[in-house]
Amino acid sequence: MNAKAAAARRAVTYVQNGMILGLGTGSTAACAIEAIGERIRQEGLRVQGVPTSARSEELARQWNIPIRSLSGSLEIDLTIDGADEVDTALNLIKGGGGALVREKIVAVASRERLIIVDESKQTPVLGAFPLPVAVIPFGWESTQRQLQALCPDVRLRAASDGSPYRTDDGLYLLDLPMGRIEDPAALEAALKRMVGVVEVGLFVGLTTRLIVGYTDGRIEERVPTDAPA
Ligand code: A5P
DSSP states (O other), X not given: OOHHXXXXXXXXXXXXXXXXXXXXXXXXXXXXXXXXXXXXXXXXXXXXXXXXXXXXXXXXXHXXXXXXXXXXXXXXXXXXXXXXXXXXXXXEEOOTTSOHHHHHHHHHTEEEEEEXXXXXXXXXXXXXXXXXXXXXXXXXXXXXXXXXXXXXXXXXXXXXXXXXXXXXXXXXXXXEOOXXXXXXXXXXXXXXXXTXXXXXSEEOSOOSEEEEEXXXXXXXXXXXGGSOO
């Protein structure tokens, strides 16, 4: 089994009957959706899923996971999602797969947030992975100019046909190759103050448990209190 699938399978051992689950997006989160589907098939596990993207919703339907929308005062018991980078304090960069806005809304609505990664996603300091920022398409070049003050090399994400990539909510994504993010919380706050910015792919203080799968078969679990001061 590969490292992503191994981390996903461990994560799904935390799933219990009756839970409402946040279903993440990306190749690692897809392994978790499949593992949940297998438990439904084999054990008759009863859960409902709130998907973070159209892609994840389609996969969940294929695996017969009942879908719930995030409506009213719905509280999610547990969200399982991947990440593009995770630092030693368990802060994350997410949004490589373009779903950061729904992922953050679902994360914030969840009691527990379980992040699953392979070993390659770990880093002492965030920023090697270009930071995704979701913006309103109207006036996006003006928003990009504001962002250039923080990251001169900011670039618009393109779809495979060369047109601007659009999220499930019709937003554009600007990717910021920051290099090194010394203070993720301060950067997130600064970006969110900019007109035109909808959401930022920094997930600060949201991870309640990290599961890391290694290519040699090891699996490690960490909670925020394990992080070095
Ligand atoms: C999706 O928008 C992202 O936040 C993903 O969680 C992230 O890109 C990780 O994807 P993989 O599991 O495919 O590496």
